[in-house]
Amino acid sequence: MxxxxxxxxxxxxxxxxxxxxxxxxxxxxxxxxxxxxxxxxxxxxxxxxxVDEAPGFRWDTGPSWYLMxxxxxxxxxxxxxSTDAEVGLKTLDPAYRVYTEGHPPLDVPAGRDGAAALFESIEPGAGARLGEYLDSAADAYRIAVERFLYTTFTGAGGFVNRDVGRRLGVLSTLLTTSLEDFAARYVDDVRLRQILTYPAVFLSSRPDDTPALYHLMSHTDLDQGVRYPVGGxxxxxxxxxxxxxxxxxxxxxxxxxxxxxxxxxxxxxxxxxxxxxxxxxxxxxxxxxxxxxxxxxxxxxxxxxxxxxxxxxxxxxxxxxxxxxxxxxxxxxxRNPGPGTVLVMLGVRGALPQLAHHTLLFSREWDADFDAVFAGPVADRELPASRSIYISKPSATDPDVAPEGHENLFVLIPVPADPQLGHGSAYAPHPAPLVERIADAAIKQIARWTGVDDLAERIVVRRTLGPADFSGRYNAWHGGSIGxxxxxxxxxxxxxxxxxxxxxxxxxxxxxxxxxxxxxxxxxxxxxxxxxxxxxxxxxxxxxxx
CATH class of the missing domain: 3.50.50.60 (FAD/NAD(P)-binding domain)
Structure with missing residues (x-):
């Protein structure tokens, strides 16, 4: 119409x-x-x-990665x-830090050359293969922008095109292969595979359900770089x-x-x-x-x-x-509603050099993490939550989000999209015990994996959001946080x-x-x-x- x-x-x-x-x-x-x-x-x-009782702290409660x-x-x-006239941007270097369970942390540098050097240092030959992967990602990104994103799908112009026609075989492969399997063709090390496939979470999905076409997301973070809008x-x-x-x-x-x-x-x-x-x-x-x-x-x-x-x-x-x-x-x-989330906003006393502006914690075997979010209860888990979590520390870049001598943390824990998990404490007077237990477990995990043993004792303010908040405040279907x-x-x-x-x-x-x-x-x-x-x-x- x-x-x-x-x-x-x-x-x-x-x-x-x-x-x-x-x-x-x-x-x-x-x-x-x-x-x-x-x-x-x-x-x-x-x-x-x-929060009135914690002046000087301000948290973004939603998006935090500036990509594309x-x-x-x-x-x-x-x-x-122009963007420059309206928003101040800072390029993050490292773009983000990764803690994979059982391994020392990795800092992912800003830019393709630095990322290639990192991959090569971990797996000989992976630097060159990353270059091939990113070339493919850049090509897929260009085709998506020129033909498939800025369209209402009311005409065949996006498909009846010589540029697309030449790539029908490649596009067919990218659509029928999962992102997980596609990345495995380029790298073997679990940490490198996680770096290439974690963007599936930005797409509200899991790597083995996401078409490989979306490897274009690696172009946005490893090629284009990660920025931060000053002021969040x-x-x-x-x-x-x-x-x-x-x-x-x-x-x-x-x-x-x-x-x-x-x-x-x-x-x-x-x-x-x-x-x-x-x-x-x-x-x-x-x-x-x-x-x-x-x-x-x-x-x-x-x-x-x-x-x-x-x-x-x-x-x-x-x-x-x-x-x-x-x-x-x-x-x-x-339809698949995507994940829900428990969000934890923390004000922490003292510096936290163990965390970068963006930090990702990945389980060694993370299929169970996605199962916990997308496939129902996992037998060996007390809590319905992923152990692969994301932490933003905007105070690493922006001094106006926390008082002097303190850090601002935003922790995102994927959970099933289910409002029955309950409300957090940010807007509800009585937060759901399950939401608070998920937050407690995440704080303990961050402390253990990053070596900040006294993290819980240094928290001066804490607020949470649960799937019921997304359902109630934003009318989100199933309490999903992304879409x-x-x-x-x-x-x-x-x-x-x-x-x-x-x-x-x-x-x-x-x-x-x-x-x-x-x-x-x-x-x-x-x-x-x-x-x-x-x-x-x-x-x-x-x-x-x-």
């Missing part, structure tokens, strides 16, 4: 990264845009946390500005919010959308292929949204188009009546569409729709809404600026 008449007004549901970016691009296009956000602040999952810098650069140039992702959200408001968008917080309003038009000439390829006429047209305001009143906002950047499952099953749901509840029963997993059946056009099958004028953006999870993908999803409204079927990014 592609709009033929440019909209004059738009309502956007959700002021996360996707919502703010969509607002910015549509406002720049000349549309009168209103964003409605149920929370009291913007950012959504890319949130921030401060070209996606951010392109977005800001579309808006007539909070500063990045503020920048996107700023350019949106500068373009004329109006952002209303503390306004919860109750439903998407529609009117019937049974004689609609708009048609959309259903999941079986059959053309079906749309049944209704979106007319706006009904909201519960912060003052407790119910109001209706009218608009030519509605863009929902809320969780797709929530949009379809809570904001639309049954007969207008493109993705009914039974469809969701076949649906990027398995083969949930990638590209198989992930869904960014427009309703049944409601003309209703569009989707964000991590739960195409092209996928992560902040760069949210920016791209915003651009794809604009392309849909323009009737633009091309697969490439839009010319800059708008």
């Amino acid at each position: 592609t709009s033929t008449t440019p909209p004059r007004t738009a309502v956007i549901i959700g002021a996360g990264v996707a919502g703010l970016a969509t607002a910015a691009l549509l406002a720049r296009e000349g549309v009168s845009v209103t964003v409605v956000e149920q929370g009291s602040t913007v950012g959504g999952r890319a949130g921030t946390l401060t 810098p070209d996606a951010f650069d392109h977005f800001f140039r579309l808006m007539g500005t 992702f909070t500063a990045l959200v503020e920048a996107i919010d700023r350019v949106a408001r500068r373009a004329g968008a109006v952002v209303c917080t503390s306004n919860r959308v109750l439903r998407i309003t529609t009117e019937d038009h049974p004689r609609s000439t708009q048609a959309f292929p259903d999941r079986f390829g059959r053309l079906r006429p749309t049944k209704a047209r979106a007319t706006g949204v009904q909201v519960l305001t912060g003052e407790g009143t119910v109001e209706t906002l009218t608009a030519d188009v509605v863009v929902s950047c809320a969780d797709l499952h929530h949009t379809e099953t809570a904001l639309l009546p049954t007969h207008l749901r493109s993705y009914p509840e039974r469809w969701w029963g076949t 649906p997993a990027h398995t083969l059946g949930q990638s590209a056009f198989l992930r869904g569409t960014n427009a309703s099958h049944l409601v003309d004028g209703l569009y989707y953006a964000g991590a739960t729709t195409v092209p996928g999870v992560g902040v760069p993908m949210c920016l791209i999803s915003a651009e794809n809404v604009l392309k849909r409204l323009r009737g633009d079927r091309t697969p490439a990014p839009l010319p800059e600026p708008i």
Whole structure:
């Protein structure tokens, strides 16, 4: 479904990264845009946390890896500005530190040459093979950006292309081989395999379920490098919010959308292929949204188009009546929601040189870690949680996130996507005992593996989040923290569409729709809404600026 008449007004549901970016691009296009956000602040999952009894500490509560810098650069140039003008960036070197169980830590240097030298020092010949792997990753990344990410999949342009045609054999292999098996063709050492396959977690998946095409992620961290936006992702959200408001968008917080309003038009000439390829006429047209305001009143906002950047499952099953749901509840029963997480925000007294800005702890045999998250209970585990965890220490780079003489830690523990695991302590007065036990175990593991034996005694403030927080605060399906997993059946056009099958004028953006999870993908999803409204079927990014 592609709009033929440019909209004059738009309502956007959700002021996360996707919502703010969509607002910015549509406002720049000349549309009168209103964003409605149920929370009291913007950012959504890319949130921030401060604690009154611990002044000087500030934690990002969501994304923390700044990858795909070209996606951010392109977005800001579309808006007539630049990343440099809006956000201060620092390149991290080392990019990250890895503790693999039973081995000394490895610092992964910034840049391909340093990474190749590291690989060679561990496994003779692996440096050259890494070069081949990264050449393939860079080629896959380029094809993805030029043909498969900035597209609404409403035309065949992304596929009917000489460049793609020459690579059909390679693309077939990359789509039918797992990332785990593909990396094993290049390196044998378990630590090197983990470095090449851990990006599957960024894709809300596990390496043996992720298509090898996504080895392109290694291009983003080992070739392009890892950066840090000064002020954290909070500063990045503020920048996107700023350019949106500068373009004329109006952002209303503390306004919860109750439903998407529609009117019937049974004689609609708009048609959309259903999941079986059959053309079906749309049944209704979106007319706006009904909201519960912060003052407790119910109001209706009218608009030519509605863009929902809320969780797709929530949009379809809570904001639309049954007969207008493109993705009914039974469809969701076949989908993989990706992982949940327990997040632990710590303020720690004294320095922690054992941890880099980004630190990864990997179990020696990590299949059981993924089983614990994706496959149900693991027999030898008391807790339903991964032992492969991620730690961010932004105080290594940013002095404004912790008081002098202290460190700021953000710990991410993958767990099953299940709200029944409970709430953490950040926003609930009585955190779930299971969430707190998972946090306790992670703190003990960090202390043991990194040699900070007195870590628990040095913690001066601690807050946690659990899957129930993601479910309650962000309406996340199954309490998932990232979005649906990027398995083969949930990638590209198989992930869904960014427009309703049944409601003309209703569009989707964000991590739960195409092209996928992560902040760069949210920016791209915003651009794809604009392309849909323009009737633009091309697969490439839009010319800059708008």
